[in-house]
Amino acid sequence: MVSSENRHTVNISLFGFLRRYMDEQGLPYAFEREIAHEGEAAFDIAIGLSVPPEKIEAVFCNGRVINIYDPVFPGDRLAFFPFGTPGPYRVFLGIARENIERARREKKAVDVEKGK
Numbered sequence: 001m002v003s004s005e006n007r008h009t010v011n012i013s014l015f016g017f018l019r020r021y022m023d024e025q026g027l028p029y030a031f032e033r034e035i036a037h038e039g040e041a042a043f044d045i046a047i048g049l050s051v052p053p054e055k056i057e058a059v060f061c062n063g064r065v066i067n068i069y070d071p072v073f074p075g076d077r078l079a080f081f082p083f084g085t086p087g088p089y090r091v092f093l094g095i096a097r098e099n100i101e102r103a104r105r106e107k108k109a110v111d112v113e114k115g116k
Contacts, residue, residue: 008037008074014051016082021051039071046080057083058095065094067101 013030014022022029033045042059046052046068058081059068072078081095090096 008035009033010035010040010045010072010074011077012045012049013077013079014049015079016084018051018055018080018082021049025050035072035074037074039073041069042066042072042078042080043068045072045078051080055082056080057085057090057099058093059098065098067098067105069102069105 009032011030012033015029019029027049033048035045042061043053046056053068056068059066059070060079060081061070061072061076063077066072085093085095090099
């Protein structure tokens with residue numbers, strides 16, 4: 001058990017149909033989760049919650065859009081949103097930009113695995 005002074009947590013919220021993954025586990029839609037002091041990628045947090053990353057279109061950290069592969073640190077507020085955000089908002093909020101970056105990072109990872 002970790003003592004309270006060494007507790008490092010992130011506040012997590014899930015929206016839209018992503019909430020069904022919490023329902024399946026009997027978890028609330030908003031909760032705290034402990035993470036390492038050095039942080040953890042939003043992608044890994046989603047995996048740890050049994051939320052398929054391919055179902056997540058947008059990740060917000062402290063009110064701004066981040067890439068799903070970006071780190072989240074203790075004290076941060078994290079929110080996962082499913083696909084379905086209307087077109088103009090995807091651009092205004094930066095969701096489209098981060099999805100392009102996400103695709104680039106995923107392609108690079110596949111290329112590295114293949115030895116390219």
